[in-house]
Amino acid sequence: DQQVKQxxxxxxxxxxxxxxxxxxxxxxxxxxxxWYKKYPAEGPTFLISISSIKDKNEDGRFTVFLNxxxxxxxxxxxxxxxxxxxxxxxxxxTGNQFYFGTGTSLTVxx
Amino acid sequence: xxxxxxxxRHEVTEMGQEVTLRCKPISGHDYLFWYRQTxxxxxxxxxxxxxxxxxxxxxxxEDRFSAKMPNASFSTLKIxxxxxxxxxxxxxxxxLFPAAYGxxxxxxxxxxxx
Numbered sequence: 001d002q003q004v005k006q007x008x009x010x011x012x013x014x015x016x017x018x019x020x021x022x023x024x025x026x027x028x029x030x031x032x033x034x035w036y037k038k039y040p041a042e043g044p045t046f047l048i049s050i051s052s053i054k055d056k057n058e059d060g061r062f063t064v065f066l067n068x069x070x071x072x073x074x075x076x077x078x079x080x081x082x083x084x085x086x087x088x089x090x091x092x093x094t095g096n097q098f099y100f101g102t103g104t105s106l107t108v109x110x
Numbered sequence: 111x112x113x114x115x116x117x118x119r120h121e122v123t124e125m126g127q128e129v130t131l132r133c134k135p136i137s138g139h140d141y142l143f144w145y146r147q148t149x150x151x152x153x154x155x156x157x158x159x160x161x162x163x164x165x166x167x168x169x170x171x172e173d174r175f176s177a178k179m180p181n182a183s184f185s186t187l188k189i190x191x192x193x194x195x196x197x198x199x200x201x202x203x204x205x206l207f208p209a210a211y212g213x214x215x216x217x218x219x220x221x222x223x224x
Contacts, residue, residue, distance in 0.1 A: 002151075002152075006152075032208075032209040034212045036212070036215075041217070041218075042217055042218075043114070043201055043203070043215030043216050043217050043218055044153070044201075044215045045215070046211065046212030046213065046214070049209070049210065049211075049212060051209070089152065089153060091153075091212075093208075093209075095208065095209045096141060096158070096160070096165075096208050096209070097155065097158060097165075097166060097208075098155070098208065098213075099155065100145075100152050100153035100154075100155075101152055102149075102150075102151065102152030103152055103153075
């Protein structure tokens with residue numbers, strides 16, 4: 001059974017607008033959360049992380065929000081750019097071992 | 111640094127044949143992970159090593175799958191015998207501190223079993 005779920009397989013956003021990608025997890029023991037970006041024919045690349053002691057982490061245009069009570073995290077990209085078009089994976093775990101969602105394909109329309 | 115290096119990039123084999131996937135992690139990374147990506151299940155963790163020792167292999171689907179890490183710079187994932195349902199992209203990843211820095215993934219091996 002999937003411990004990490006990304007319920008939106010795809011998302012389209014206009015360039016310059018906000019992209020919001022969502023992720024839910026089931027295990028309350030998870031205390032570290034990661035987002036990865038993946039282009040076709042390449043491996044996923046690490047984007048941003050957050051630990052359970054925080055509810056927000058920001059890195060440039062990327063912000064991750066964590067709602068522990070809802071077991072939900074989201075990735076905000078502002079402003080969205082065409083180069084952000086990729087598949088985004090969220091991952092959750094307890095430190096060394098992470099479980100990944102099935103990914104959300106983001107398309108940023110110029 | 112060349113990153114995590116996987117070989118081959120593509121592998122096509124016939125059902126019943128043995129397949130060996132190879133990985134060279136980033137030098138100095140203590141953790142090595144093997145993942146499999148499919149459309150239905152996304153990225154599944156198969157096995158991971160810490161300091162060359164297998165820590166958790168509960169994700170290995172069947173006894174047909176085996177993984178080794180004979181030294182800090184090399185790991186293999188072997189499937190014997192291979193089946194069509196093993197067709198997927200297999201990723202190797204390494205890390206020094208997964209929680210803080212995540213993993214660095216290789217480019218993957220696309221396996222097709224016909």
